[in-house]
Structure formats: C-alpha cells, structure tokens
Amino acid sequence: EDQVTQSPEALRLQEGESSSLNCSYTVSGLRGLFWYRQDPGKGPEFLFTLYSAGEEKEKERLKATLTKKESFLHITAPKPEDSATYLCAVHLTQGGSEKLVFGKGTKLTVNP
Amino acid sequence: GAVVSQHPSRVICKSGTSVKIECRSLDFQATTMFWYRQFPKKSLMLMATSNEGSKATYEQGVEKDKFLINHASLTLSTLTVTSAHPEDSSFYICSARRTNLWETQYFGPGTRLLVL
Numbered sequence: 001e002d003q004v005t006q007s008p009e010a011l012r013l014q015e016g017e018s019s020s021l022n023c024s025y026t027v028s029g030l031r032g033l034f035w036y037r038q039d040p041g042k043g044p045e046f047l048f049t050l051y052s053a054g055e056e057k058e059k060e061r062l063k064a065t066l067t068k069k070e071s072f073l074h075i076t077a078p079k080p081e082d083s084a085t086y087l088c089a090v091h092l093t094q095g096g097s098e099k100l101v102f103g104k105g106t107k108l109t110v111n112p
Numbered sequence: 113g114a115v116v117s118q119h120p121s122r123v124i125c126k127s128g129t130s131v132k133i134e135c136r137s138l139d140f141q142a143t144t145m146f147w148y149r150q151f152p153k154k155s156l157m158l159m160a161t162s163n164e165g166s167k168a169t170y171e172q173g174v175e176k177d178k179f180l181i182n183h184a185s186l187t188l189s190t191l192t193v194t195s196a197h198p199e200d201s202s203f204y205i206c207s208a209r210r211t212n213l214w215e216t217q218y219f220g221p222g223t224r225l226l227v228l
Contacts, residue, residue, distance in 0.1 A: 004155070032214065043116070043205045043219030044156070087156065091214050097169060100214060102156040 003027070004090055006103035013110050016077045021106045023088035024070040032091040033071050034100065035064050037084045044087055047073075078110045114140050116208050118220035125196055126228055133191045133223045135206030141186035142208035146217070147179070150203040162189055196227040 007022045023033070032051050036044035048057045050066035057064050061082065063074040073086055085107045089100040115138040125131050135145060147159045160181050162168035168181040178200075180192040189208075193200055204223045210216040 009153075034214065041222065041224070043207070043221050045219070046215065046217070049215050089156075095172075097161065098214075099158050099161070099171075100217075101158075104153065104155050 004088060004101055004103040006086075006088055006106050008106060009104070010107045011109070013075075013078055013108070015079055015110055015112050018074070018076045018078070020075070021073040021086055021108070022070060023073070023103055025088075025090050026069075027090050027092050027101070029093045030090055031093065031098070033066055034089045034091065035062075035071070035073055036087040036089065038087055038105065039084050047086075075108070078108075080110045080112050083108055083110045114208075114210055114216070114218040116206065116218045116220040118204075118206055118223050120223060121221065122224045122226075124226045124228065127197055128195055130192055130194045131196055131225060133193075133204055133206070133225075135189045135191070135208065135220050137187045137208040137210075137218070140208070140210045142189075142210060143186075143212060144209045145183055145189040146207045146209070147181060147189070147191050148205045148207065150205060150222075156205065159191075193225065196225070198227045201225055201227045 003026045005024050035047040038044045048064040053068045055066050061076050065072045085105040087105045089102040117136045119134045148156045150156045159174045160168045160170045162181050162183040164183050164186050170176045183189040207217050207219045
C-alpha cells in the first residue's frame with residue numbers, strides 16, 4: 001500500500017538552529033514529490049516540487065532534496081516566522097486517476 | 113498569486129442538518145477542483161475530484177450520497193454535507209487547479225465544521 005511518512009512529528013528549534021525534516025515514501029508510480037507549508041487554520045501553501053532523485057530546490061532558508069525513497073527539507077538558520085506545519089505529498093497514479101497523497105506533517109516551532 | 117476562497121470559514125450545526133460549503137477561485141478559472149478533509153494530527157485526505165459540468169469522482173470510502181459535490185462553473189464548487197453527524201466534524205479544505213500541473217493547485221483557507 002502506498003504510504004507517506006513524515007518525521008519528526010514535531011520539532012522545536014531555537015532561532016538560528018538549523019535542522020532537517022524527513023519525508024519517506026513507499027509508493028509505486030511516483031510522479032513527483034511536493035512540499036507545502038500550512039499555518040494554523042489555513043490551507044497549505046506550495047513550496048517545492050521535486051521530480052527525480054538528486055534534484056534540489058531552494059527558497060530563502062529552505063532547501064528540499066530528493067532520493068529514491070525519501071525527501072528532506074533543510075531549514076538553515078530558521079526564524080520564528082518559519083514556525084508552521086510542513087507537509088509533504090507524493091503525486092501518483094492510483095486506480096487510473098492522479099492524486100496527491102499527503103503525510104501527516106511536521107509541526108515546526110522556532111523560538112526566538 | 114492565485115486566490116481560492118471558502119465560505120463559511122467556521123460553521124456549527126445540529127446533528128441531522130445539512131451544511132453547504134462554497135469554494136471559489138477568485139482570479140482564475142479552475143480546470144479541476146478538489147475537496148479534502150483534515151482531522152487533527154492526521155493527513156490531509158482527498159475526498160473527491162470534480163471537473164466543471166461533470167460528476168465528481170469520489171475516493172474509496174467516501175459516501176457520495178452524504179458528501180454532495182456540485183461544480184457548476186469554472187470558478188465555483190460546493191460541498192454539501194447531508195444529515196451531518198458529530199463524526200463529520202472536521203476541517204474541510206478545497207483546492208483549485210489552474211492548469212493540469214499540480215504546481216498550480218491552490219488551496220482555500222478551509223472550513224471548520226462542528227456538528228453537535
């Protein structure tokens with residue numbers, strides 16, 4: 001069965017303390033991996049798409065990387081405004097239709 | 113950026129009543145709209161996919177007679193939770209995709225439904 005697992009479930013960092021979030025997947029027919037940011041009571045906001053192993057993308061303090069079985073979201077020198085839940089999702093074809101399958105997310109808290 | 117709105121943002125209703133949630137793409141025409149449900153500490157789960165003018169495609173385990181989806185135009189989709197029960201209480205999020213690329217999927221702010 002297709003599965004997307006994110007770890008850790010929650011992460012607390014001090015401002016400036018770099019770290020990484022993990023998204024591992026066991027899916028067949030992967031067509032892309034997405035990272036989103038979700039603030040409390042809001043819908044997800046698109047961050048990155050990765051398509052092939054070895055691919056990397058950066059945006060400000062965030063960098064996403066992809067291997068054949070997992071993706072990492074690296075956060076360099078985070079700030080309190082980076083506090084949010086980060087979701088990963090895999091784009092796959094299932095039962096003849098395309099869909100995004102989401103992980104449960106990692107709740108990041110950055111303390112000043 | 114593209115904007116997707118949802119209305120209402122919060123709704124409280126009595127068990128047995130029906131609730132309608134609207135999803136609008138404000139500045140683009142959406143080829144496809146999606147409805148998701150999110151329980152606390154759980155994954156965002158796709159409920160159904162809808163294209164304008166055609167019947168929605170429901171995910172396995174989602175009751176189509178309970179969660180009625182109408183996609184009347186390229187900018188509006190509605191989800192009606194019929195005969196709501198407390199277990200239907202959840203955060204419902206819609207999204208609209210501007211093109212066939214998943215990078216152009218934009219999410220609404222969500223609707224918090226509480227069924228008493």
